[in-house]
Amino acid sequence: MDTIIIYEQEESELTIYSIYQRDHHVKQLDAIIDACCTAETQTINFAFSPEAEQATYSLYKEDDDITLMVTKELIDLFSDQKTMVASLSHT
Numbered sequence: 001m002d003t004i005i006i007y008e009q010e011e012s013e014l015t016i017y018s019i020y021q022r023d024h025h026v027k028q029l030d031a032i033i034d035a036c037c038t039a040e041t042q043t044i045n046f047a048f049s050p051e052a053e054q055a056t057y058s059l060y061k062e063d064d065d066i067t068l069m070v071t072k073e074l075i076d077l078f079s080d081q082k083t084m085v086a087s088l089s090h091t
Contacts, residue, residue, distance in 0.1 A: 004018075005018070016046050
């Protein structure tokens with residue numbers, strides 16, 4: 001798939017932290033998820049906002065108290081809980 005996937009499988013929960021594809025225009029999220037899942041996987045979390053138009057998904061939330069400062073123009077972008085700053089970008 002010419003793809004690098006950073007993920008963690010912990011019991012029945014799979015958390016995908018990042019996906020790097022050589023050709024990011026190729027949409028293969030389902031195949032990537034299938035490659036990461038085990039027979040025990042019941043929950044999949046994304047630690048970034050996936051480009052998935054017709055999927056129901058949960059965003060991964062860390063226990064850290066992280067505050068994002070945004071301008072008024074960007075509040076709506078984050079308020080619907082479907083957009084997030086990728087967790088690997090946090091330092």
